[in-house]
Amino acid sequence: MVRPNQQAGIHDFLERQRWFAGKGRTFTIEGIHPLEWLSPPGVWPAVRVELVTLRYETGEGDEGGRTDVYQLPLAYRDRPASESLAHAFVGEWEHPELDATVWAYDALHDKEATSYWLRGLLDERAEEDFSFHRTGDVGISGDEQSLVLTAEQSNTSLVFDEAALLKVFRRVHHGRNPDIVVHEAFASGGGRNVARLFGWLEAEWPVGDGGAKVDRGDLGMFSDFFRTATDGWELAITSVRDLYAEADLHADEVGGDFAAESYRLGATTAEVHTDLARLLQTAVWGPIELAKVTHGMYGRLDLATSLVPELAAYHEALRSAYDDLANYPDPVPVQRIHGDLHLGQTMRTVAGWRLIDFEGEPARAFAERDALDSPVRDVAGMLRSFDYAAQHLLTGTERPDALRGPGSEDHGQLEYRAQEWSDRNRAAFCEGYASVAGADLRDQAVLMRAYETDKAVYEVVYESRTRPDWVKIPLAAVRRLAGVDQEAT
């Protein structure tokens, strides 16, 4: 039974979380299913994972009536915790099993609670409805304290002693999590460009109202933590800032030129694709599969146009990119890919580039996320990302000083430089990719245009929902891809 205080506390807590994808939509909590306790009886905080099923009552596009299951690990205390946990407070309610009034906190922020996850992995703990699986030596003792990563995430990640990372999946589903499938394939088959897998936590829970049917899925993944790494997005935008600071210089003349890194990142991406093709399934698409994939693209464009009316003006021109793909005469090799590749999914370590987060686009149905696809989708995603890195400072609140007040006449010049930075790094990435793959994907212009269009359309919806100031960036790409602005690629 869901108690009113519990329901209200969890509802409000979800709405405040960066990782909650249902923000701004009306939803009700349909059920809360607790797993077995992680903590022993009689110990505070009492800790367990609770699975919250919610239903969107109304919504935009395809959201109405859909249900989602969110993972909420809770730490119950018999009195309020210190101020430092205030941001993780979920609510206060009567707890019949604990026979007490409890103060509930998000357990992942509570250092006294998170050791149950690390110990669970090291001991390969198994209970009736959850089990930890360890795939190798983690190299830590189990007494390490956790830190929650502050990165903007769709999930929540904890670092133990800068040695192990636990990513707790917030939206859970039946079946294997694609991130674990890919890391497991690399762990067993070799391949150096992704984090080493240490293990995962899996569970089962009833579907709907506790009937006989159960879902079985992954709740979290443990991996190597790259302690020396810097996020690719941060590195790229540092280079762009350097360029703006030296607006009289060209992209190849400034100290922070990024092209050599973009080239290496292209080569790493091609290596990852080669490994994925070697380790997991591959296939070749003919006309039937191309009709299916373009059907998805037309559908996403129609939905996006209904959500963001500004797209209507480009609708027909964008469709032509998909028409060309639907009529593509040659077979198209497909394989497992990353699925949501952008600079924020890359990390530069001292030993080279690494790719993270193989879960696919957060807005996509889980059933579609492990579908085979062309590597061109990932390359197109990265090309979009270089465009974002170059453009985002010219947009909204983050404009550099040079674009504010006196001197803002420089805007045209900075726009020109931004385009130059984007072109230079997009080209370097493709050349690096070709150096390993043996083929330059820019030569596959039909595929490249269709996938880049699909991504830009996705981004228009993503930005209009999450960062309206930034929607100009993908809209500019939409105009270019529709042939309205004849800029360089």
Ligand SMILES: Nc1ncnc2c1ncn2[C@@H]1O[C@H](COP(=O)(O)OP(=O)(O)O)[C@@H](O)[C@H]1O
């Ligand atoms: N193996 C790793 N080592 C160090 N930092 C990592 C690692 N994996 C992820 N991160 C950091 O965590 C952030 C979020 O990771 P990601 O897998 O993209 O999570 P999400 O799926 O929640 O978006 C990344 O932007 C990066 O800063």
Ligand SMILES: O=P(O)(O)O[C@H]1O[C@H](CO)[C@@H](O[C@H]2O[C@H](CO)[C@@H](O)[C@H](O)[C@H]2O)[C@H](O)[C@H]1O
């Ligand atoms: O990292 P996630 O899996 O949560 O991906 C989502 O969020 C991304 C933003 O953080 C979003 O990426 C878009 O913005 C990036 C800059 O912040 C840019 O580099 C990407 O090219 C652009 O697509 C991603 O689309 C979304 O799925």
